[in-house]
Amino acid sequence: MSDPAVVAEQVEHVVQDGIAWLSVANPPVNALSRSTRVALIDALDRAEADPGVRIVVLQGRGHTFPAGADIAEFDAPLEAPWIPELCARVEGFPKPVVASLHGTVLGGGLELALAAHYRIALASTRVGLPEVRLGLIPGAGGTQRVPRMLGAGPALDLMLSGAMMPVDVAPGRALVDALADGDLRAATETYCRTLLDEGKGPRRSSDIRKGFADAATYQKAVAERRAMVAQRPEIAPREIVAAVEAAWLLPFEAGLAFEEDAFATCLKSDQSRALRGAFFAERRAHRFGFPKGTAIPALDRIAVLGGGPLAAQLVITALNAGLGVNWGTRDPDAIRAGVMHVRDVFREGVAKGLPEAQAEERMALLKVGDSARMTEGADMILHAARGQGDVPAPEGVVRAVVFSGRVQELGLRFAPPVYGTRLVEVIAGPQSTAAQHATALSLARALGKIAIKVRSEGDSLAGHLMAACQRAADALVDAGQTPYRIDQAFRDWGWSRPPFQARDMAGFNETAGQSRAEGARNWSVVLADAGRSGRAAGRGFYLWPGDGQAPREEPAVLAVLDGLRRPAPPMPLDAIRLLVLGAMANEGARMLASGMASRPSDIDIAAVLALDMPRWRGGPMHLASVPGLLAVQRALQRFDHPDRAFWTPEPVFADLIKNGRTFDSLNV
Incomplete structure (x- = not known):
């Protein structure tokens, strides 16, 4: 009634x-x-x-x-x-x-x-x-x-x-x-x-x-x-x-x-449940749990310090959002090259239909100069490159570290490319304050992005999820599966960036540095030692012909793998997906337990917006409920692999199963 x-x-x-x-x-x-x-x-x-x-x-x-x-x-x-x-x-x-x-x-x-x-x-x-x-x-x-x-x-x-x-x-x-x-x-x-x-x-x-x-x-x-x-x-x-x-x-x-x-x-379809879940997850993400009375400041102009591609992407994104930008570096050549790049981007926009007057208005919002001078008049400072941390700034102006690395106060991790994606992870370092988080949220809103709060010293939810995905994929190769079979399982499922293709596209620098348990292999290291380092080199797990051609499977890669492990009969594609997605959900459970993530839906947002998982499928925390948490728990337990610490289900699985709940029920 x-x-x-x-x-x-x-x-x-x-x-x-x-x-x-x-x-x-x-x-x-x-x-x-x-x-x-x-x-x-x-x-x-x-x-x-x-x-x-x-x-x-x-x-x-x-x-x-x-x-x-x-x-x-x-x-x-x-x-x-x-x-x-x-x-x-x-x-x-x-x-x-x-x-x-x-x-x-x-x-x-x-x-x-x-x-x-x-x-x-x-x-x-x-x-x-x-x-x-x-x-x-x-x-x-x-x-x-x-x-x-x-x-x-x-x-x-x-x-x-x-x-x-x-x-x-x-x-x-x-x-x-x-x-x-x-x-x-x-x-x-x-x-x-x-x-x-x-x-x-x-x-x-x-x-x-x-x-x-x-x-x-x-x-x-x-x-x-x-x-x-x-x-x-x-x-x-x-x-x-x-x-x-x-x-x-x-x-x-x-x-x-x-x-x-x-x-x-x-x-009643799984697709609609996933899409409705994504809708509510994005609405929920902005709940940062501010103390009562915390003000969300208005931002009119930001300072971007540092040269390079990341700084340029930030500048372009801010200008397109109508924010004024002070772009500063200590290298005059870098700033000149950066401004030329930004102009070229807007010229391309005009060629594609952007009104020329609008492009000129956006460029007029940009000021450039030495880093120290560019902090003046800025409402927020973004450190987009190393070597800018000692730049003096007006008292009370919030600074955020945007490049990867250790964060003591405030960090921002934008899903690349910055101007083409909607996610920003607000890294709440151990010494960060509610006022800093509020300023970061204000920037995200001004840029039209979805902000999720992450408690860490620099790590991002997307980074942890991708690392877990790659670790699980490597374990399946250890167990005799081919990289191409694993990628096929996800490509057929709708993921345009399956594990090994994504690894090639990013290069092996990051994955090759990830540790593996005794008895497990990091296959990026193996291929790098064989002279294959990813798409930029033309060859990684795939052969990359260039000129827009699709990557091709390489018999030579299988020969390298088979020389170090025993091939096994092809695993069913749905079993591959269950193990990899289950491992990602298990990593999400660890992030929840540590307090790094506030809620399961934030983890799913990171998966969809940063890792390009199909929105109509949902992220790993939501997906764990599709086959049922019991099925995921059993699959992780039964997978015979030496990296037991990684594959052992977190206690929350048993708790949720016992009470007939899912990760979705933990969203608040």
């Missing part, structure tokens, strides 16, 4: 001169939670029964019209009234219903708006159906109503991309009946008066046929998008195409039933 007081607060019901204004107030995004849905249906019932109400307006208070469902509800049985029922109530309402749109109208919010009889929107409104990013399809009529209005091509592009669409230009303009440039409420009232004066009654969007006008174009768009998604491993895109085709082939009610079944199929 919903609390009546809460319901009343979430939907304001005001009747003025025959117009019932139903205003959703469920901040921050006016999500269509169950209590909000109950309140809306109650308000509609009242408006229908009120003879003084001639027309109904649906609107959102605050920043936006309702922006979709409450995603947390997807992890439990869906409670009535679900959004499709609300949309059916709106579309079948006996009095005209107008949706008054502003902000970002997404998912179920857009489906609600499309179920209304008429739509007016601020010209700045953007709409979208981003369900595919959660492994779902629109489930409240979106796959049936949007094609009726836009046709198959634009409808499929909207749903398959998950991107937002403006409503003031085509094709989005066809989703709304009128635009407002100023006072939306006044414009909506005028629009309602016009509808009433013209005697306009309810108009069901399910009766619209404009998008079906050209049958050949519709069918061609479906066929093209079906071919496009056929090779993708995700379920939802294929179901979206099928549902949009059903909109053309089936009566509306039958199309809704088709959509409902497809939505249910996606909702």
Whole structure:
């Protein structure tokens, strides 16, 4: 039962001169939670029964019209009234219903708006159906109503991309009946008066046929998008195409039933669970556990100290985010070369469509000079190269070490390349403070990145995970498997950077320095001794022909391996994945036990954003629950390898199994 007081607060019901204004107030995004849905249906019932109400307006208070469902509800049985029922109530309402749109109208919010009889929107409104990013399809009529209005091509592009669409230009303009440039409420009232004066009654969007006008174009768009998604491993895109085709082939009610079944199929899939988990993990990551009253400072200008590729990437990323940058080095030649590189990057951007004026604005945010002078006026200092630690800086300005190495206070570890990835690990060293962490979080937000807090003296979660992955892969080679069989197991699974190919791409410097237990081998050392050091040298575990050609397996590598260990029959691919991913989850458990990681979902974020594990699969902590923790525990215990300390399951496995829980249940 919903609390009546809460319901009343979430939907304001005001009747003025025959117009019932139903205003959703469920901040921050006016999500269509169950209590909000109950309140809306109650308000509609009242408006229908009120003879003084001639027309109904649906609107959102605050920043936006309702922006979709409450995603947390997807992890439990869906409670009535679900959004499709609300949309059916709106579309079948006996009095005209107008949706008054502003902000970002997404998912179920857009489906609600499309179920209304008429739509007016601020010209700045953007709409979208981003369900595919959660492994779902629109489930409240979106796959049936949007094609009726836009046709198959634009409808499929909207749903398959998950991107937002403006409503003031085509094709989005066809989703709304009128635009407002100023006072939306006044414009909506005028629009309602016009509808009433013209005697306009309810108009069901399910009766619209404009998008079906050209049958050949519709069918061609479906066929093209079906071919496009056929090779993708995700379920939802294929179901979206099928549902949009059903909109053309089936009566509306039958199309809704088709959509409902497809939505249910996606909702219960492992893919959607992983994608929903990733969504919540990113929202959860910013919870740094600050003491009450900790301020998150605003950053307008940062100093980047040091030359080289890392510094240049940081500079480009900050400039693209609109931050001012003071770039300092003690080497004038290095800074000149760096500035030339940055200019070249922006020239390439202009060639690809970046407005030249925008590129010039970004370059104008850059100042360069000697390191000591560049700290002046900076809100934060990033040490991007060694040899800059003694540079004086204004008192109170937070410094962060961005390159790898020991960290006593604050460090930042950006997933490479800095300008192309979304992860930054905030290294909370033993002497770091809450104020430093808050400044780091502010920088991450300014750069549009996901920040996760890591308690260490310099190590990153991504680094530990990759080291565990490589250690497990080496152990499987010890046991007689080939690097190519191991990589195949993950390439077929959807990981574009399987262990040994990733090792070649990075070079062997890091993996060759990793220790192995007595009786185990570090196969990077073995190949390096054989004159093979990775892609840069043209040969590592693979032969790298260059010129964009794919790497090739090398019989010579197998000869080297077989000279030092006994080959074994090929292990099933799923058994390989279970062992490697299980070893990574076990390493995650060690990081949780030590306090290095705050929660399992942070570890999964690092795996997806830094190691490029498939988002629709999830990270190793989430994946441990797919076969079940007991299966993972037994696989680790049964693997016969001398590195027992590495393969022995952490105690948390037994604790979770005993209590019927998973690592996901530890996320807070």
